[in-house]
Amino acid sequence: MDFEGEGDRTFNQEEVRQIVEESVNSSLANAIYTHSKVTTWQATIVENTLKRLAALNKPFKYVVTCMISQNTGGATHTAHTCFWDAETDGFTKFRFENQTMVCLTTVYGMGI
């Protein structure tokens, strides 16, 4: 298989985290949790992130998840487990929090 940048077969955590952070901040900076807007925010964050990841043109498949919840002081626990090739695949997460809501975005990248 010949891809440009054949050396980039490992998932680049820093670069992806940067992309996610920018997507989330552009949608949610200074926002207050509003039930009617949550669907739009979540869709925007995920689609923007995915578009920019696809534009990187790397030999990866991506899964982007975004969870937005109201900040009522209640706790949430998240766990994940992956069965993949540790040399090429990886994930990043970005947590955004303000007075009214918490947003956790994760990106999993799997090498082809």
Add this chain to the structure above:
Amino acid sequence: MSDGKTYAIQPQFHKKFKPMQVKEIIQKCLDEKLTDKKYHVDKASKFTRELADTIKQELKDLNWDRYKYVVQVVIGEQRGEGVKMGSRCFWDEETDNQAFATFSNDSLFATAVAYGVYLY
């Protein structure tokens, strides 16, 4: 992943990721683990990890070749808060898929998602 290059670009039909089957598996794992359980800060952390591992193991037991799996589990205290979870994926629609299930009772809510990605 020890099986090198087989040049198989698609899974065989009977070994393809089947969302409905996986959804049932996830629902069963959630129900078995969490029915009649109350939310407790120390135990919740343990439950999420154990659930994720159980679901992953069940997926591996299905013996679908060349599939990579990602399983994500969220457990939260039930306070009537609004939670929205969503995902988008950049993959090959013919070979890759996802399944999810949710569970809730008076003191907690839980969601589990499993993604299956085929390795060419």
